Amino acid sequence: MLFAIMMLAACHNGRATKQPKKIAVIVSTLNNPWFVFLAQTASAEAKRMGYETKIFDSQNNTALEADNFENAIASGYNAILFNPTDANGSVVNAARAKAAGVPVFCMDREINSTTEATSQILSDSYSGCVEMGKYFVKTMHKKGNYVEILGIVADNNTWSRSKGFHSVVDDYPGLKMVAQQSADFDRNKGLEVLESILQAHPDIDAVFCGNDAMAMGAYQALAAAGKGNHVKVFGFDGAEDVIGYIKDGKISATAMQFPKVIALTAARYADEYFKGKRDFPQKNPVAVELVTAKNVDDYVAYGKKN
Amino acid sequence: MRKSVKYFLWIAIALVVAYNSVYFKKLSDLNAGAAKAFDAAAYANNYFYKQLPAAIAKAPDIDKLIAMLKTDTAATFKTYGHALAIGTTRYFLVQGKGTITNIDDNGVWLSTASGNSVLLATEYVYGNALRDASGLIDINQFSSTMDLNNIAAEVDKIVRTKVLPPVKSDLQKGNTIQFTGAVGLNQAHLQLGDIEITPVSLKTIH
Numbered sequence: 262m263l264f265a266i267m268m269l270a271a272c273h274n275g276r277a278t279k280q281p282k283k284i285a286v287i288v289s290t291l292n293n294p295w296f297v298f299l300a301q302t303a304s305a306e307a308k309r310m311g312y313e314t315k316i317f318d319s320q321n322n323t324a325l326e327a328d329n330f331e332n333a334i335a336s337g338y339n340a341i342l343f344n345p346t347d348a349n350g351s352v353v354n355a356a357r358a359k360a361a362g363v364p365v366f367c368m369d370r371e372i373n374s375t376t377e378a379t380s381q382i383l384s385d386s387y388s389g390c391v392e393m394g395k396y397f398v399k400t401m402h403k404k405g406n407y408v409e410i411l412g413i414v415a416d417n418n419t420w421s422r423s424k425g426f427h428s429v430v431d432d433y434p435g436l437k438m439v440a441q442q443s444a445d446f447d448r449n450k451g452l453e454v455l456e457s458i459l460q461a462h463p464d465i466d467a468v469f470c471g472n473d474a475m476a477m478g479a480y481q482a483l484a485a486a487g488k489g490n491h492v493k494v495f496g497f498d499g500a501e502d503v504i505g506y507i508k509d510g511k512i513s514a515t516a517m518q519f520p521k522v523i524a525l526t527a528a529r530y531a532d533e534y535f536k537g538k539r540d541f542p543q544k545n546p547v548a549v550e551l552v553t554a555k556n557v558d559d560y561v562a563y564g565k566k567n
Numbered sequence: 568m569r570k571s572v573k574y575f576l577w578i579a580i581a582l583v584v585a586y587n588s589v590y591f592k593k594l595s596d597l598n599a600g601a602a603k604a605f606d607a608a609a610y611a612n613n614y615f616y617k618q619l620p621a622a623i624a625k626a627p628d629i630d631k632l633i634a635m636l637k638t639d640t641a642a643t644f645k646t647y648g649h650a651l652a653i654g655t656t657r658y659f660l661v662q663g664k665g666t667i668t669n670i671d672d673n674g675v676w677l678s679t680a681s682g683n684s685v686l687l688a689t690e691y692v693y694g695n696a697l698r699d700a701s702g703l704i705d706i707n708q709f710s711s712t713m714d715l716n717n718i719a720a721e722v723d724k725i726v727r728t729k730v731l732p733p734v735k736s737d738l739q740k741g742n743t744i745q746f747t748g749a750v751g752l753n754q755a756h757l758q759l760g761d762i763e764i765t766p767v768s769l770k771t772i773h
Contacts, residue, residue, distance in 0.1 A: 371712070375710035375711070382653075383712065385652045385712070387712070387713070387716045388652065388694065388695055388716065388719070391693050391694050391695075391719075392694060394693070395691045395693055395694070398691070399672070399673070399691070421712075421713075421716075424716075425716070428693070428720055429691070429693050519654070522653060522654070526653060540707075542706050542707050543707075543710045544706070544709070544710065544711065544712045545653060545706070546651060546652040546653070546706075546712055546715070547652060547653045547654060548650070548652040548653065548654025548655070548656050550654075550656070550753070556756065559755075559756045565655075565755050565756070
């Protein structure tokens with residue numbers, strides 16, 4: 262009888278070890294092509310390494326994100342590749358996974374904790390915007406009025422980009438910021454916000470936007486107001502339409518992020534974790550590169566030309 | 568009597584627990600404590616004046632570095648390049664000298680002994696070149712990326728406010744400059760024609 266039970270247990274364990282480990286990809290939104298690319302690349306890489314994967318869409322909602330974490334943990338996922346919705350609000354979700362023994366690898370967006378995620382692989386937004394700030398000052402010849410359109414106020418990337426930009430631009434008193442407003446990283450909101458600002462400040466010379474979607478919206482507002490040719494627009498992301506607009510001379514510059522590098526690194530870290538590695542750097546910056554009319558031919562959407 | 572002692576003991580315990588459970592601190596003291604958590608300016612000062620000079624003493628001459636990059640790019644990046652961020656851009660410490668051939672809004676253009684034309688930045692000294700090029704800073708020692716950003720900003724500030732002002736008047740066309748500094752290069756799109764050196768030191772050779 263005892264022998265039979267032991268045999269059954271051995272069979273059960275044998276079946277368990279043969280099943281592939283499962284990796285959940287929980288992404289802030291699938292309503293933005295940048296995050297779709299990030300999630301799909303992470304999922305594809307995990308699959309390529311032999312893991313079972315599923316993408317969960319949090320729809321920019323921390324409550325839905327919490328449900329996604331609960332589902333992933335309850336469904337036995339062994340690791341989570343995580344693109345958070347909120348730097349503070351998402352900490353509790355990462356903590357829940359950690360308490361359940363599930364490692365979390367943050368992708369692109371940061372959580373305000375150095376203990377709940379196993380590692381955070383983040384675009385070096387600050388440094389990218391330092392380079393953007395240098396180019397901005399040069400292009401503007403150190404003087405002029407400009408508008409800053411911010412992303413989601415609760416997202417650390419919004420402030421990393423803004424701080425990096427201002428760490429250079431604020432040293433040049435001839436450059437005056439006449440308005441600073443959030444448009445939530447959204448193209449339509451970017452359009453509406455700049456239309457509204459132009460009513461009060463029709464004499465601006467430049468617009469710095471925290472992402473490319475808002476830069477596209479801002480350009481649209483300027484073109485509609487007949488100012489598309491002489492007000493310079495600066496974005497951030499490296500989105501396909503902005504790369505095209507830089508080639509056409511409609512947008513001055515963007516900062517190219519590398520979602521593929523972020524996603525591949527996160528998937529590789531999960532793989533290394535399963536194989537026993539534990540000493541991951543808590544924060545891993547991924548370099549961001551300035552794209553202008555001078556070097557735009559070296560780049561494609563979300564990356565470099567091979 | 569026994570009961571009153573018991574009550575007294577319980578009250579004493581409750582008071583001790585209550586007293587040790589609540590602390591009052593001035594908000595300004597707490598903020599000051601938080602600000603003191605990482606002193607990027609002090610870190611940068613120590614790094615720039617005490618750690619960087621020894622690393623720069625071993626840095627290749629700019630002409631030698633360019634020659635090595637032309638002959639074996641991958642090996643040169645691996646041997647001499649450093650960066651904290653994941654990516655294809657790496658930073659290199661360099662030293663050398665050159666004659667000023669042109670001065671523009673970005674800095675002074677130098678012609679080196681081997682005829683290379685390089686820009687010595689004197690205006691836009693911002694970025695990660697000086698922080699990363701030495702390879703001395705270990706990312707694992709920092710849990711906040713903002714601390715690393717602040718180190719870069721403070722190191723650059725030393726150059727802008729302490730290194731450059733005393734020598735700017737000597738930067739005249741035809742003068743020969745001896746320099747040390749750092750260079751950022753992208754291995755995926757290597758452009759050796761527009762090398763920009765962020766200076767650590769520079770002096771005119773008469």
